[in-house]
Amino acid sequence: MRRLSAVVFDVDGTLVDSERDGHRVAFNAAFAEAGLPDRWDVETYGRLLAITGGAHRLAHWFENTGRTPAESWDLAQRLHRRKTALMRDMVSEGRIRPRPGALELIERLRAGGLRLHVATTGTRAWVAPLLAHTFGAVFDTIVTGTEVPQLKPHPAVYHEVLERTGLLPEQAVAVEDSANGVRAAVSAGLRCVAAQNSYTRTHDLSAAHLVADGLDDPELITWFDQYLRKTSRSAPRPG
Known part of the structure; x- marks a missing residue:
């Protein structure tokens, strides 16, 4: 791996x-x-x-x-x-709020040296200002439904992120909330973590490596921490 x-x-x-x-x-x-x-x-x-x-x-x-x-x-x-x-x-107007734990998870992942990207079927006209307003300039690549006409569960938006970043699928993890999103990520070859919400608790998320109750779920945080430790150990040492 x-x-x-x-x-x-x-x-x-x-x-x-x-x-x-x-x-x-x-x-x-x-x-x-x-x-x-x-x-x-x-x-x-x-x-x-x-x-x-x-x-x-x-x-x-x-x-x-x-x-x-x-x-x-x-x-x-x-x-x-x-x-x-x-x-x-x-x-x-600031009426769209981050999910509990979102800001903290992003900070944790960035501190661990990971690059952050976005793969969404939302329209760029509202996605781009939302991400800038809520999270700042933390995402290196943002691919939306405006650029990719095939919508999830089609994996096209994930393929586009991989192509733009030069990543291999096994180098990345997707974070989704729905069955369509999980299917799209897994079809593109990515591992996927599902942070379900009140609308998606009844979805079949069994293809995800982990199904969590949200971005602040301790199980999700622990899951990422183990990969951050692996990443840190496998990183080349200076000198």
Whole structure:
């Protein structure tokens, strides 16, 4: 096994609490602005998270509420643009918060000499300002759904991170929260740690090397510490 060199983070539901009180709120605001009766409560949105990508989620919803496929996709694209702008406003207002333990874990990994990257299906228009506002300039590579059209569970976003960084899959660990995310990371050949949340506790995360209750779970911290010790021991000594 090669020494661990990098950690690749998902964003939504992994680094930040963005789904229930972020995206869902922005989607509902976009519905209201457009004069549509559609609203997603907490439970409904949880079910819709099985569909990766906001525009695809909207199109699925519209098709299943009586609209034609063509009409659904056109409406989904228009609403998704507005929803992204609303989400960006929420980010600038500081309304999207890091998950408990996220800042501490990032600091711990950086102190251990690991490079940090991001592989997300979120839109760069809100992902980039969110990461900068919440975490600062800690991520060396950020690949989003804007650059990679194939969404998770397709492994394309992870392949893109590996290509940009020159990493081999065995040199990196992915941190995800959902079944689709775990499948994407594992399909790309990465080890994966799942930090589940209230929406993903019922997901099949069995392909992950570890399933933790969050980023502040002591088991997750211990898991990374063992790899940080291996990395430290295998690093070349000065002189």
